[in-house]
Amino acid sequence: MARLITLVENDESAARTIIPAIYAETGRAHLIGVTGSPGSGKSTLVNEMAKTLRASDHKVGIVAVDPSSPFTGGALLGDRVRMQDLSGDNGVFIRSMASRGSLGGLARTTGNVVRLLDAAGYDRILIETVGAGQAEVDIAAAAHTTLVIEAPGMGDEIQTIKAGILEIADILVVNKADRPGADRTVRALKAMLQMGAGGRNGQRMMHHGQEMGLMGVGDNGPESQGFPHGSWRVPVKVTVATEGKGIGDLVASVSSHLTRLRATGEWQARELARSRQEVGQLLREEFISRLTMSVPTDTREQVIASVAARKLDPYAAVDRLFAEAT
Amino acid sequence: MARLITLVENDESAARTIIPAIYAETGRAHLIGVTGSPGSGKSTLVNEMAKTLRASDHKVGIVAVDPSSPFTGGALLGDRVRMQDLSGDNGVFIRSMASRGSLGGLARTTGNVVRLLDAAGYDRILIETVGAGQAEVDIAAAAHTTLVIEAPGMGDEIQTIKAGILEIADILVVNKADRPGADRTVRALKAMLQMGAGGRNGQRMMHHGQEMGLMGVGDNGPESQGFPHGSWRVPVKVTVATEGKGIGDLVASVSSHLTRLRATGEWQARELARSRQEVGQLLREEFISRLTMSVPTDTREQVIASVAARKLDPYAAVDRLFAEAT
Numbered sequence: 001m002a003r004l005i006t007l008v009e010n011d012e013s014a015a016r017t018i019i020p021a022i023y024a025e026t027g028r029a030h031l032i033g034v035t036g037s038p039g040s041g042k043s044t045l046v047n048e049m050a051k052t053l054r055a056s057d058h059k060v061g062i063v064a065v066d067p068s069s070p071f072t073g074g075a076l077l078g079d080r081v082r083m084q085d086l087s088g089d090n091g092v093f094i095r096s097m098a099s100r101g102s103l104g105g106l107a108r109t110t111g112n113v114v115r116l117l118d119a120a121g122y123d124r125i126l127i128e129t130v131g132a133g134q135a136e137v138d139i140a141a142a143a144h145t146t147l148v149i150e151a152p153g154m155g156d157e158i159q160t161i162k163a164g165i166l167e168i169a170d171i172l173v174v175n176k177a178d179r180p181g182a183d184r185t186v187r188a189l190k191a192m193l194q195m196g197a198g199g200r201n202g203q204r205m206m207h208h209g210q211e212m213g214l215m216g217v218g219d220n221g222p223e224s225q226g227f228p229h230g231s232w233r234v235p236v237k238v239t240v241a242t243e244g245k246g247i248g249d250l251v252a253s254v255s256s257h258l259t260r261l262r263a264t265g266e267w268q269a270r271e272l273a274r275s276r277q278e279v280g281q282l283l284r285e286e287f288i289s290r291l292t293m294s295v296p297t298d299t300r301e302q303v304i305a306s307v308a309a310r311k312l313d314p315y316a317a318v319d320r321l322f323a324e325a326t
Numbered sequence: 327m328a329r330l331i332t333l334v335e336n337d338e339s340a341a342r343t344i345i346p347a348i349y350a351e352t353g354r355a356h357l358i359g360v361t362g363s364p365g366s367g368k369s370t371l372v373n374e375m376a377k378t379l380r381a382s383d384h385k386v387g388i389v390a391v392d393p394s395s396p397f398t399g400g401a402l403l404g405d406r407v408r409m410q411d412l413s414g415d416n417g418v419f420i421r422s423m424a425s426r427g428s429l430g431g432l433a434r435t436t437g438n439v440v441r442l443l444d445a446a447g448y449d450r451i452l453i454e455t456v457g458a459g460q461a462e463v464d465i466a467a468a469a470h471t472t473l474v475i476e477a478p479g480m481g482d483e484i485q486t487i488k489a490g491i492l493e494i495a496d497i498l499v500v501n502k503a504d505r506p507g508a509d510r511t512v513r514a515l516k517a518m519l520q521m522g523a524g525g526r527n528g529q530r531m532m533h534h535g536q537e538m539g540l541m542g543v544g545d546n547g548p549e550s551q552g553f554p555h556g557s558w559r560v561p562v563k564v565t566v567a568t569e570g571k572g573i574g575d576l577v578a579s580v581s582s583h584l585t586r587l588r589a590t591g592e593w594q595a596r597e598l599a600r601s602r603q604e605v606g607q608l609l610r611e612e613f614i615s616r617l618t619m620s621v622p623t624d625t626r627e628q629v630i631a632s633v634a635a636r637k638l639d640p641y642a643a644v645d646r647l648f649a650e651a652t
Contacts (some may be wrong), residue, residue, distance in 0.1 A: 016641055023639035154369045268634065275633035275640070280614075287613045288606075292647075307601035308594065313349035315342050315599070318608045 047093030
């Protein structure tokens with residue numbers, strides 16, 4: 001498994017062989033996105049959730065996405081800590097993805113790794129991301145169930161930063177709840193949920209569809225995405241992951257969300273949304289790759305240099321490149 | 327001007343008429359990106375910089391980008407405060423962009439608004455963004471000179487979040503320096519700069535080129551992007567914008583950076599990088615729009631539904647859509 005994953009991660013042409021071969025075996029795992037800022041205790045929480053899920057005989061995959069800056073080596077460190085904690089259990093597979101390259105590519109590679117685990121029978125897959133950038137948020141939001149983790153003691157200013165991240169949450173978690181200010185954080189989150197009540201959760205995939213849909217802004221395909229108004233209320237769960245407190249309740253809530261997804265047809269809607277996004281992304285890449293082959297480098301560079309020199313406007317440049325390609 | 331901007335913002339076909347008409351008149355303004363989290367005092371700092379630039383007879387444009395969540399109405403509020411402060415000065419033009427739609431689209435719309443101001447003779451354009459998501463960071467990084475604003479009192483955890491944002495900085499600013507902990511923040515930033523010393527600033531456009539270049543990952547065109555090793559050392563400037571302290575020094579540093587850009591040829595390199603990125607983005611949009619026209623909606627939806635149902639893998643789906651389109 002580890003070797004297959006490495007292949008898929010590093011070699012696009014290997015992915016093109018491997019993914020089609022296993023694709024029919026995927027679609028069974030419950031994908032659980034877990035996002036939150038560094039310091040929210042996300043990794044410990046994910047480990048504890050994994051243990052609880054193991055106790056119910058689930059096979060658990062953990063994919064930790066940390067597009068490290070040159071300043072941090074977070075993913076590798078986290079991996080080592082984890083290995084000690086969950087090692088020796090064949091029912092858990094852990095993989096850290098620390099790409100220093102393209103974030104767009106990271107989303108797709110993560111999707112492929114998740115798919116391998118899914119095909120191999122891991123029926124609960126926890127996808128952990130640092131909620132710092134759009135790409136990481138998108139990765140988490142592509143899951144069936146998305147958890148956003150907060151810790152107490154982050155001021156109101158920080159809450160504002162996070163507003164965009166809160167919008168993707170199916171379940172909110174205040175971890176490190178033994179710290180001062182936990183009640184205040186819970187209240188602040190509940191207040192924000194109130195302010196955004198009603199359409200918020202229902203609109204989540206629409207929001208993402210708009211940004212990344214196959215056909216661009218405003219064409220989101222069938223409008224079945226999102227729960228019918230009011231059918232899922234985003235809960236705020238309280239945990240102390242280091243002591244295992246609240247984990248059982250949280251895992252039960254994740255399970256309720258899964259039941260709701262299945263009962264309402266939202267599961268299929270989210271699968272459709274993810275497929276739309278992925279096909280759209282692959283299409284764009286394939287298009288660029290074909291253009292690269294059909295328009296000589298010299299021509300491309302000359303067109304771009306003309307745009308930079310204000311001799312050609314960007315719209316005219318695009319027309320010219322299209323004309324060259326066909 | 328305000329009406330032209332509104333047209334370009336809201337109507338893609340208007341942009342296609344207006345931008346080509348004015349494009350040859352652009353490329354003269356110094357574009358200054360200013361990014362930082364809410365609470366860093368960014369807006370006040372931008373206002374003070376505008377006043378200082380006005381004192382040297384520059385015409386100043388301010389474009390404030392705030393892709394508000396449903397929870398905040400930040401941009402409009404900030405706009406009103408600004409109007410009072412700088413109103414009655416025809417040498418300053420202020421525009422807030424608060425898009426609730428696509429972030430990718432926001433980057434391009436912002437580019438077009440900046441272009442209109444540039445063509446109209448505003449020779450210093452301050453582009454202010456909240457440094458919360460990748461798109462906003464990209465908008466700031468597309469400027470000639472990028473300022474990243476910090477405030478004291480944000481803990482080490484927060485610094486970690488920001489590592490990715492620091493990488494795009496040409497100048498770091500610790501604002502609200504009269505607050506406790508300012509020295510510590512300055513030291514922390516200097517330490518981070520030390521850790522990433524050398525290639526960091528030089529690699530900034532390479533990083534972005536990889537993510538968004540015309541030809542995708544690994545093809546960045548001419549390798550002249552980024553200063554030669556060591557020729558620009560990222561300074562850490564200290565300001566108290568509410569009292570006007572340190573603003574003169576900061577504006578002087580921005581001016582030094584401009585001189586360096588011009589002297590080293592980096593100005594042209596950054597123009598080229600921006601053109602590459604913009605043409606690439608437009609190409610992808612144009613491609614999707616042509617595909618939408620040439621492949622019937624039913625076919626597209628059927629292909630995507632087959633992917634979601636695991637009857638077709640994503641790579642095969644792309645092949646089929648390409649076959650349909652041609």
